Amino acid sequence: MNITGPKIYFTIPIFGGLNVTQSLVTSFVATVLICLAAILLGRGLKKRPGKAQVLTEKAVGVITNLVSEAMGPHNVRWAPFIATIFLSSLCGTLLGMTGVLRSSTADLSTTMPWALVISAICWYESIKTNGFLGWLKGFTEPIAIMTPMNIVSEIAQPVSLAFRHFGNIAGGGVITAMLYWALSGASVGILRAIASSVVVVSAVLALAGAAMLFLLKIKNGKVRLAVRFVGAVSLGLGALGLLDKLCGALDFAYPELSTGAYGALAGLSFVVILAGLVLMLWGKKPWFLPVGAVAFGLGLLCLILISHGPEQVPLLTLGIPGVLSLYFDVFSGVIQAFVFSLLSMIYIAGACPGPEA
Amino acid sequence: MEEAIVRAACALGAGLCMGIGAIGPAIGEGNAVGKALEGMARQPESTSNLRTNMLVGCAVAETTGIYSLVIALLLMFAFK
Numbered sequence: 001m002n003i004t005g006p007k008i009y010f011t012i013p014i015f016g017g018l019n020v021t022q023s024l025v026t027s028f029v030a031t032v033l034i035c036l037a038a039i040l041l042g043r044g045l046k047k048r049p050g051k052a053q054v055l056t057e058k059a060v061g062v063i064t065n066l067v068s069e070a071m072g073p074h075n076v077r078w079a080p081f082i083a084t085i086f087l088s089s090l091c092g093t094l095l096g097m098t099g100v101l102r103s104s105t106a107d108l109s110t111t112m113p114w115a116l117v118i119s120a121i122c123w124y125e126s127i128k129t130n131g132f133l134g135w136l137k138g139f140t141e142p143i144a145i146m147t148p149m150n151i152v153s154e155i156a157q158p159v160s161l162a163f164r165h166f167g168n169i170a171g172g173g174v175i176t177a178m179l180y181w182a183l184s185g186a187s188v189g190i191l192r193a194i195a196s197s198v199v200v201v202s203a204v205l206a207l208a209g210a211a212m213l214f215l216l217k218i219k220n221g222k223v224r225l226a227v228r229f230v231g232a233v234s235l236g237l238g239a240l241g242l243l244d245k246l247c248g249a250l251d252f253a254y255p256e257l258s259t260g261a262y263g264a265l266a267g268l269s270f271v272v273i274l275a276g277l278v279l280m281l282w283g284k285k286p287w288f289l290p291v292g293a294v295a296f297g298l299g300l301l302c303l304i305l306i307s308h309g310p311e312q313v314p315l316l317t318l319g320i321p322g323v324l325s326l327y328f329d330v331f332s333g334v335i336q337a338f339v340f341s342l343l344s345m346i347y348i349a350g351a352c353p354g355p356e357a
Numbered sequence: 358m359e360e361a362i363v364r365a366a367c368a369l370g371a372g373l374c375m376g377i378g379a380i381g382p383a384i385g386e387g388n389a390v391g392k393a394l395e396g397m398a399r400q401p402e403s404t405s406n407l408r409t410n411m412l413v414g415c416a417v418a419e420t421t422g423i424y425s426l427v428i429a430l431l432l433m434f435a436f437k
Contacts, residue, residue: 167423
């Protein structure tokens with residue numbers, strides 16, 4: 001399993017060594033992206049807005065409304081800060097999906113400073129409103145015995161804010177990595193199991209043939225489609241096993257190809273297989289069936305050849321972790337960014353009571 | 358030998374930590390969502406407000422679960 005913290009790219013030799021980590025790089029990329037978007041979208045505003053300007057105005061309006069609802073209308077001046085926190089968190093998390101960068105929010109050194117900044121703003125604001133002594137007196141409320149509890153809760157606030165965001169994103173990454181590890185093991189095992197038994201292969205092939213024969217008589221469109229699909233899949237599995245045997249006998253090996261090339265080839269043959277399946281199952285013209293079948297077979301052959309390379313490409317890992325990662329990265333990233341900015345709004349609003357309070 | 362015991366204890370501890378630590382947030386979030394749904398069913402016009410507050414409440418209730426997740430991660434990857 002490959003689960004690590006953010007890697008250190010290099011160290012800047014000042015102040016006893018500043019580490020430039022993956023999180024730092026991602027944060028900078030996110031900052032540059034947000035700045036570029038802000039500059040590009042904020043330029044050339046017209047009275048008669050174009051599409052981009054309408055969308056931007058809508059987004060700004062939504063954030064301003066949210067802030068004025070959650071913090072009270074007198075605190076609307078915090079809207080840009082909240083929007084910045086939200087966008088940095090969202091971009092930092094989503095950049096992890098590119099595969100090149102690591103999510104910057106999956107690192108405590110990114111979320112902790114944000115939480116500390118929010119705490120510092122709270123302290124500054126309440127000192128500004130109540131005076132230093134008034135701020136200190138706030139700790140003894142409602143009664144003096146509560147002072148230690150108040151101090152602990154003051155410390156716990158940034159800690160919980162930072163750990164919540166970090167834990168959610170990092171936990172998602174760990175679970176995705178574990179699934180990836182398990183699936184790569186399973187794919188090797190399944191391919192081996194198919195290849196090691198000629199009986200299974202012939203049984204599967206017979207099943208496929210029976211299904212293919214059977215489907216010729218079915219009138220109901222949905223059932224026919226389902227049976228055809230099952231037939232094609234079992235035919236594919238059987239062919240996979242047979243080809244695997246064949247390749248094992250011929251002992252294909254291409255040591256000069258790198259893993260990346262194998263991955264690209266595997267992806268390409270997946271596309272070919274899918275195209276063949278679509279042609280076979282949904283094609284209208286009569287020549288679609290043989291062409292689709294040939295494409296399907298060729299794709300499978302390529303996959304088998306690839307899986308016999310020096311570094312076996314785990315075929316099952318090509319699509320399944322993506323779905324989970326979609327949940328963890330997109331859904332959890334958006335929710336956490338929202339929760340982080342909403343909680344910081346609540347904390348700051350607590351420190352800046354309105355004129356009526 | 359000693360290292361093996363430590364690693365085993367770390368794995369056990371991580372599992373226990375995550376398993377027991379997930380009970381509280383699960384109950385809490387279930388309560389929060391259930392009550393929010395009750396409120397939404399009773400007053401559909403307050404759905405958006407309820408949803409926002411429910412999400413924040415869920416996030417706060419989840420905090421202890423996240424703490425145990427962090428501890429479990431530390432046990433598994435930092436102390437081995």
